[in-house]
Amino acid sequence: xxxAKPEQEREAWTSVSVPLxxxxxxxxxxxxxxSSHECNEEATYRRGVSLMSLGFLGVFGGFQAAQGLQxxxxxxxxxxxxxxxxxxxxxxxxxxxxxxSSLEKVLGMRLLLLLCSLPYVAMALSNVIPMPAEPSxxxxxxxxxxxxxxxxxxxxxxxQNAYLSRCxxxxxxxxxxxxxxxxxxxxxxxxxxxxLFFSIYMFSGLAGNVIASLILIALGDSQTAKNVxxxxxxxxxxxxxxxxxxxxxxxxxxxSDAMQPSLSDTGHLAFTDAKTGxxxxxxxxxxxxxxAFFGDFQTDVTCPVAGPEYSGFVIATFFGVNSFVSFAWGxxxxxxxxxxxxxxxTSGLIGVYLVVKLLWKAPQNWVLPEGSTTWERxxxxxxxxxxxxxxxxxxxxxxxxxxxxxxxxxxxxxYAGTDKVVAAMAxxxxxxxxxxxxxxxxxxxxxxxxxxxxxxxxxLLGLSLLCVMILDRCVASVDSGTSGRAIGGLTExxxxxx
Numbered sequence: 001x002x003x004a005k006p007e008q009e010r011e012a013w014t015s016v017s018v019p020l021x022x023x024x025x026x027x028x029x030x031x032x033x034x035s036s037h038e039c040n041e042e043a044t045y046r047r048g049v050s051l052m053s054l055g056f057l058g059v060f061g062g063f064q065a066a067q068g069l070q071x072x073x074x075x076x077x078x079x080x081x082x083x084x085x086x087x088x089x090x091x092x093x094x095x096x097x098x099x100x101s102s103l104e105k106v107l108g109m110r111l112l113l114l115l116c117s118l119p120y121v122a123m124a125l126s127n128v129i130p131m132p133a134e135p136s137x138x139x140x141x142x143x144x145x146x147x148x149x150x151x152x153x154x155x156x157x158x159x160q161n162a163y164l165s166r167c168x169x170x171x172x173x174x175x176x177x178x179x180x181x182x183x184x185x186x187x188x189x190x191x192x193x194x195x196l197f198f199s200i201y202m203f204s205g206l207a208g209n210v211i212a213s214l215i216l217i218a219l220g221d222s223q224t225a226k227n228v229x230x231x232x233x234x235x236x237x238x239x240x241x242x243x244x245x246x247x248x249x250x251x252x253x254x255x256s257d258a259m260q261p262s263l264s265d266t267g268h269l270a271f272t273d274a275k276t277g278x279x280x281x282x283x284x285x286x287x288x289x290x291x292a293f294f295g296d297f298q299t300d301v302t303c304p305v306a307g308p309e310y311s312g313f314v315i316a317t318f319f320g321v322n323s324f325v326s327f328a329w330g331x332x333x334x335x336x337x338x339x340x341x342x343x344x345x346t347s348g349l350i351g352v353y354l355v356v357k358l359l360w361k362a363p364q365n366w367v368l369p370e371g372s373t374t375w376e377r378x379x380x381x382x383x384x385x386x387x388x389x390x391x392x393x394x395x396x397x398x399x400x401x402x403x404x405x406x407x408x409x410x411x412x413x414x415y416a417g418t419d420k421v422v423a424a425m426a427x428x429x430x431x432x433x434x435x436x437x438x439x440x441x442x443x444x445x446x447x448x449x450x451x452x453x454x455x456x457x458x459x460l461l462g463l464s465l466l467c468v469m470i471l472d473r474c475v476a477s478v479d480s481g482t483s484g485r486a487i488g489g490l491t492e493x494x495x496x497x498x
Contacts, residue, residue, distance in 0.1 A: 129141055
């Protein structure tokens with residue numbers, strides 16, 4: 001297997017670099033022209049990732065703020081909406097690869113991203129319809145909107161990861177001076193581009209929450225103010241969706257009419273390839289930790305200690321810190337830190353967040369009366385307690401930043417330039433969204449047992465790190481993708497299109 005690797009790299013390098021004419025010296029061009037040409041090529045792919053990131057910033061800036069406000073206005077309806085969204089999301093990730101392949105041939109990647117974003121716009125806009133506090137047939141409207149988002153989300157996110165992987169693959173071929181250097185540049189470009197994407201995308205939570213807060217402060221809490229707010233948020237999502245049309249077209253280097261994705265590819269890759277299988281615990285844990293932060297942390301810590309009005313600021317802090325740290329990963333990996341070290345460091349940060357939350361006896365300054373949806377203040381909140389809440393949010397954001405960006409950049413390094421990359425990216429969102437859905441259920445079932453919920457997340461965090469270390473040591477390097485050996489019934493599949 002190790003002897004075949006150089007030959008596979010040479011074939012991959014030739015298949016990408018020669019059609020694009022990205023290696024000027026190979027074609028006998030003037031060195032000065034070659035250098036300028038390569039910079040322009042790489043700039044094209046970087047521009048594509050930047051525009052896609054800005055599109056996601058707009059789409060999710062409006063959607064996430066609307067989703068958060070929807071949940072705060074009616075926790076029961078909000079929980080049902082999230083269940084509809086992530087349940088549908090998880091199931092349809094299985095069909096995303098073949099569906100994406102077929103739809104892209106007809107629509108193209110840019111129009112596909114635009115169309116998949118429209119349910120997010122519709123969901124935000126549907127909130128202008130007043131909803132009764134008690135269960136009603138009117139609840140079917142927001143629930144249907146969230147189901148539509150769940151249908152579109154697998155295609156949107158699989159397209160995002162596939163497009164980013166293509167840009168990284170082509171950019172690596174531009175930068176690599178030989179086939180032997182291709183592996184290094186693939187790892188470097190996937191790290192840079194994922195860091196760029198997540199640093200911009202994570203800013204959406206901060207931007208959306210700030211815009212929502214400013215509108216409510218300026219206009220008050222009337223129904224008219226809420227209508228203005230949700231229309232503004234839907235327009236923000238629509239503007240983001242339109243940005244996708246400006247993205248440059250980037251061909252799929254592994255496209256082959258003879259080998260199109262099938263319905264079984266996603267599951268087959270998860271359970272037969274150790275490179276994907278050993279990443280599953282981390283992807284599930286990431287989804288569960290995120291769901292616990294957006295749900296359990298707010299009801300266990302933020303609201304009882306500081307009051308419900310602080311929830312938006314705490315979540316905005318999470319997104320702001322996450323965006324900054326995501327940007328930093330692109331600067332320090334691989335030059336100053338390996339991905340393996342980043343996985344260890346960020347696991348430690350999330351572990352600290354979970355342990356402190358478990359051990360801290362948070363003061364119950366605010367209480368939620370039985371049968372009520374309105375928190376009532378009992379005592380004044382101490383400044384130190386407020387600082388602790390924001391510090392915990394920042395620590396978790398630092399850890400989560402690489403738990404979100406690390407898996408896609410690792411899987412893209414493993415499968416870049418092959419026909420498995422789309423199935424790998426579908427696996428990433430499938431297991432992450434499954435983690436979301438499972439944690440929402442756990443949050444309800446174990447509502448009165450925060451210690452059990454926290455202990456479960458800690459155990460899964462340890463399992464996730466153990467699996468990543470086994471992957472890195474025994475199967476394939478999480479930094480370079482170089483091969484190791486098979487483990488049990490799972491095999492290490494060479495990075496080729498065969």
